[in-house]
Amino acid sequence: MGGNEWWVAILKFLSDSLNVMQYWIAGLVGAIVATRYNKEQLKTLGDYLFFLLSGAFSAHYLTSLIMHYFDLAPTHAGGIGFLTGALGPMVVAHPGDEFVVEIEGFGSVTAAFAAE
Numbered sequence: 001m002g003g004n005e006w007w008v009a010i011l012k013f014l015s016d017s018l019n020v021m022q023y024w025i026a027g028l029v030g031a032i033v034a035t036r037y038n039k040e041q042l043k044t045l046g047d048y049l050f051f052l053l054s055g056a057f058s059a060h061y062l063t064s065l066i067m068h069y070f071d072l073a074p075t076h077a078g079g080i081g082f083l084t085g086a087l088g089p090m091v092v093a094h095p096g097d098e099f100v101v102e103i104e105g106f107g108s109v110t111a112a113f114a115a116e
Contacts, residue, residue: 022078022081024081027055027056027082028059030085031054031055031085034085058084059084097112
């Protein structure tokens with residue numbers, strides 16, 4: 001292989017890798033944005049890592065399913081991945097935690113975890 005062929009091979013590898021990871025990256029960015037609105041639940045570095053990775057992996061696995069189910073054009077993939085990453089992250093529930101979700105027009109739901 002000549003010098004030019006190595007560069008072509010490297011660029012093809014990076015392109016293929018990025019293509020496979022595009023939903024993961026979009027989900028990670030969405031989860032990073034969502035951390036701003038979940039600061040109360042994210043108390044430790046481990047909580048942040050769990051939150052970010054769960055958002056990224058949710059987007060990685062669910063984006064293509066959502067695209068197929070709703071028959072969306074491929075141009076929407078980045079936005080769907082971003083939103084899935086922003087809305088999909090999970091927080092670690094500790095004993096005594098209480099989570100309240102209020103949706104206008106629907107009401108609210110509470111999840112409370114008993115203290116040890």
